[in-house]
Amino acid sequence: MIANYLGWARESPGTAAVTLLPLVPLTYLVYLVTVVILWPWLKALPSRKALGLIPGPKGYPLVGCVIDLIRTPIHQKMQQWVCEYGTIFRVDLPAASAIVVTHPEEVARIIKVERFDKFLQGYGSMEMLTSTTMPNILTVPMGPYYKALRKAVTPAFSTANLKLFYPTVLKLTHNVMDHIRGLGEGAAIDMDAAAQRLTIDVIGRFAFDRDFAATEFGRNEALETVADLMLGLQRMMNPINRWFWWTKESRALVATRRRFDSVVSRALADLRGKPPAPYCLMSHLLGVVDPRSGKVLSGEQLKAETALFWIAGFETTAHAIGWTLMFISTHPQVEEKIAAELEAVGLLAMPGAAAPREVEWGDLGGLRYLNSVIQEAMRLMPPASGGTARQASREVKLGGYTVPKGTMLWIPVYALQRSPHVWGPDAEEFKPERWTAATTGASEADEDEVVRSAGTMSARGWLPFSEGPRSCIGQSLAVLELRTSLAMLCGHFRFRLADEMGGCEATVQAARQHITLKPGDKGLLMHAIPRAP
Numbered sequence: 375m376i377a378n379y380l381g382w383a384r385e386s387p388g389t390a391a392v393t394l395l396p397l398v399p400l401t402y403l404v405y406l407v408t409v410v411i412l413w414p415w416l417k418a419l420p421s422r423k424a425l426g427l428i429p430g431p432k433g434y435p436l437v438g439c440v441i442d443l444i445r446t447p448i449h450q451k452m453q454q455w456v457c458e459y460g461t462i463f464r465v466d467l468p469a470a471s472a473i474v475v476t477h478p479e480e481v482a483r484i485i486k487v488e489r490f491d492k493f494l495q496g497y498g499s500m501e502m503l504t505s506t507t508m509p510n511i512l513t514v515p516m517g518p519y520y521k522a523l524r525k526a527v528t529p530a531f532s533t534a535n536l537k538l539f540y541p542t543v544l545k546l547t548h549n550v551m552d553h554i555r556g557l558g559e560g561a562a563i564d565m566d567a568a569a570q571r572l573t574i575d576v577i578g579r580f581a582f583d584r585d586f587a588a589t590e591f592g593r594n595e596a597l598e599t600v601a602d603l604m605l606g607l608q609r610m611m612n613p614i615n616r617w618f619w620w621t622k623e624s625r626a627l628v629a630t631r632r633r634f635d636s637v638v639s640r641a642l643a644d645l646r647g648k649p650p651a652p653y654c655l656m657s658h659l660l661g662v663v664d665p666r667s668g669k670v671l672s673g674e675q676l677k678a679e680t681a682l683f684w685i686a687g688f689e690t691t692a693h694a695i696g697w698t699l700m701f702i703s704t705h706p707q708v709e710e711k712i713a714a715e716l717e718a719v720g721l722l723a724m725p726g727a728a729a730p731r732e733v734e735w736g737d738l739g740g741l742r743y744l745n746s747v748i749q750e751a752m753r754l755m756p757p758a759s760g761g762t763a764r765q766a767s768r769e770v771k772l773g774g775y776t777v778p779k780g781t782m783l784w785i786p787v788y789a790l791q792r793s794p795h796v797w798g799p800d801a802e803e804f805k806p807e808r809w810t811a812a813t814t815g816a817s818e819a820d821e822d823e824v825v826r827s828a829g830t831m832s833a834r835g836w837l838p839f840s841e842g843p844r845s846c847i848g849q850s851l852a853v854l855e856l857r858t859s860l861a862m863l864c865g866h867f868r869f870r871l872a873d874e875m876g877g878c879e880a881t882v883q884a885a886r887q888h889i890t891l892k893p894g895d896k897g898l899l900m901h902a903i904p905r906a907p
């Protein structure tokens with residue numbers, strides 16, 4: 375029979391193929407169960423045994439805790455477990471046991487002192503961005519290529535470069551404000567979607583020196599393609615879709631990747647004819663020499679890198695703007711304090727008064743209260759809520775337990791930043807005041823403050839941008855976008871969460887961790903009431 379199927383039997387091959395056809399899916403299924411579940415499970419047995427003393431939720435045979443993580447939104451499940459099991463516990467996954475670490479000092483030790491590299495098996499879907507599956511700055515191990523890339527692109531996020539780019543951020547935010555004004559205060563506006571239009575245009579300009587024109591608020595190819603891509607990548611996190619490549623979802627992802635690939639390729643091709651603007655990320659990437667080949671990056675490498683920068687920088691920042699506005703719109707006393715701060719420096723629109731002046735670079739560090747509001751919103755709703763995963767490159771002691779070399783160390787940021795063990799009994803409350811003391815380190819004249827602002831907080835348990843050598847390289851740009859857009863929006867409008875959202879808590883509960891921490895199906899509907907009609 376098998377001989378027939380393999381084509382060794384020459385007689386009546388048609389009949390043989392028909393008879394044996396059902397064997398194909400069956401064989402594939404056996405292959406999958408063996409390769410994807412049984413083999414990794416067997417391989418992980420010694421590490422499971424070594425970690426057996428560390429407490430943690432009880433999983434199911436073979437699949438471990440995966441079922442719990444699918445049933446409840448993953449960020450919420452991790453938060454429940456942190457409350458239940460404390461700052462160090464074990465979670466069994468099919469292929470390995472992970473140690474979940476939310477003790478701030480241990481976290482800082484893992485990512486900043488020991489500098490363990492990423493646990494890269496978890497990053498596979500981020501290599502599926504373009505039609506060529508290729509590692510990128512996020513997914514490549516810490517070797518000579520990574521170091522060359524990081525070194526070359528770091529200057530793009532420096533104070534000097536961001537200052538050159540600042541007028542573009544201002545202009546794009548004005549586009550968004552004009553659109554909001556045009557809709558009128560009766561309209562319920564999805565402010566997360568509006569922020570996505572702003573941040574995709576920012577990335578278009580910053581990465582490719584290209585106008586994606588999303589802030590013109592019409593149908594938009596770049597926005598639609600990337601939204602489909604994010605959905606597709608999210609679906610690929612489910613191993614069923616990844617392994618059953620003939621499903622509708624898998625085929626849709628292949629088509630979307632081609633579309634995205636073509637948007638990125640066109641943007642890169644257009645840059646060949648003219649030198650990119652000096653602030654443009656591309657002018658830094660074009661000079662990178664891959665130490666492995668001694669040559670500048672190939673077209674495919676450039677595509678993989680720019681695609682990653684685009685994806686990493688656009689939705690994250692948009693959600694951070696959206697979630698911050700959501701908290702402001704539901705906390706009137708916070709909004710009043712922001713208004714008072716803006717009024718004091720001439721940035722608040724008021725009825726009967728002259729229009730406020732433009733927000734300047736020098737204002738950004740000085741808006742201390744607004745900056746604490748942003749920091750607190752990013753604590754409660756960190757866009758990269760899943761956090762980061764590291765691999766212990768040697769045996770390490772964590773919370774009194776011995777963790778063997780090779781173990782996955784998972785730092786779930788949403789759970790960490792809401793942990794009562796770290797933040798006390800009011801961990802779940804939105805209290806910007808907890809930051810006002812912490813953000814007073816910089817003076818208004820300190821121009822590097824925008825660039826530095828987000829760093830060095832892991833010891834306190836705040837790390838939405840991660841920290842250490844593999845922290846977010848784009849955080850200075852993200853902070854710039856957040857501060858500028860929120861100062862401008864709050865200076866010209868008061869925001870109220872629309873009734874259909876059901877209030878702050880319901881909106882938080884509806885959030886889903888789909889690569890980033892997104893609002894639920896309704897988006898973030900708000901009314902924007904002009905301060906000076």
Ligand code: HEM
Pocket residue numbers: 492511512513524682683684686687688690691694756757758761762763837838839840843844845846847848849851852
């Ligand atoms: C509020 C906005 C943002 C948040 C919350 C955020 C968060 C993060 C986090 C947590 C990481 C570490 C991921 C890990 O360990 O796996 C990261 C890495 C990264 N981010 Fe961001 N990010 C934001 C905006 C941006 C922007 C605007 C850009 C660029 C334009 C960017 C580019 C990157 C890149 C390239 C990496 C990989 C860095 C490396 O491994 O060396 N991000 N980001």
